[in-house]
């Protein structure tokens with residue numbers, strides 16, 4: 001029997017593609033991908049990341065959308081009901097809880113970094129970087145993150161904006177993403193053009209695509225896999241909840257491929273825009289989370305109309321973050337509405353307040369509490385490692401196991417309705433064996449068991 005969601009549904013296939021791409025394309029592609037690639041030595045890391053997207057990410061994304069559409073509720077209730085339907089254990093609803101917690105934790109720091117992007121709209125737009133040197137850019141960035149009050153103000157503003165969209169429900173989400181994605185793509189291509197002309201383009205390209213496997217560690221492999229989950233918004237119910245708003249007749253297979261390709265293209269374009277500038281200016285590719293804030297302003301500071309293009313770029317980065325952040329909190333909000341009988345507005349206020357509070361930890365980890373570390377990691381580092389490298393792959397592993405081993409095969413076949421039997425069998429093989437084994441092997445390697 002097919003259900004419908006009490007929260008509404010997407011008006012068309014395009015709306016779903018835009019919303020899911022909006023969730024996938026975010027800070028992960030433009031801010032995180034370049035700096036973790038820089039920290040992990042370039043090409044080999046990129047190759048592992050691409051392999052993870054195709055062998056693990058795409059099959060799990062299909063599984064997650066499929067489960068969401070079958071359950072038509074928040075991930076917690078969806079997993080509970082689907083487990084019941086398949087006569088599985090009640091334990092599966094914990095998968096939903098794991099996702100809700102991961103969503104809170106990720107959004108708490110995501111919002112702080114999105115705040116940086118908003119602050120940079122003002123900075124770049126007002127011409128602060130005109131004719132600036134690389135040292136100048138680094139100083140400006142250093143001073144900015146040393147100021148907890150400023151970071152807190154931007155974090156608060158971003159959280160308010162996120163909750164405003166979520167409060168308006170599926171329709172609010174849809175309207176916001178329709179214009180953002182195409183605009184972001186155009187400006188990224190423009191920036192790649194600049195990097196080709198003015199940067200060390202060759203050096204950037206070989207850094208990104210020339211694989212030197214001696215540069216990658218087992219922790220680097222874990223980071224690449226974790227990032228594949230992070231960038232596709234997998235393993236925590238965000239894509240599952242978006243799937244629950246997907247009309248029944250829309251094909252999940254082809255839609256997933258489009259979303260994954262778009263997401264990968266944006267990440268690679270961001271790398272192609274950033275690394276040539278890094279090398280041309282003698283900057284350090286492994287300089288960490290500040291990388292794009294210390295490189296792109298140099299480009300904007302030296303190009304004609306740079307302050308306009310620059311401001312536009314950070315506006316779009318903020319928009320990309322915005323359309324991702326709404327999906328991070330949607331599973332929790334949907335659950336509060338379903339189970340606590342709250343209005344959407346009330347649910348948003350509560351969820352937003354909790355996230356905002358945790359976010360203060362990240363704000364302080366860049367300044368006052370920078371020395372407060374656990375295993376050499378600051379509060380922000382710990383959150384990032386725990387969520388992206390552990391919680392999301394673990395969630396994805398469970399989703400693959402559920403879809404491949406617990407759920408009735410015929411139900412899955414019907415819900416996915418792939419055109420050819422061979423496609424379904426390939427998908428089933430991937431979620432049953434390849435994805436779970438790959439995640440397990442990477443986990444075991446990271447803790448040095450194998």
Ligand code: PFF
Pocket residue numbers: 023024025026027028029106229230231232233234236237238239324325327328
């Ligand atoms: N995919 C987003 C990005 O790359 O920025 C981040 C994200 C959104 C992760 C939603 C997880 C999620 F559920």
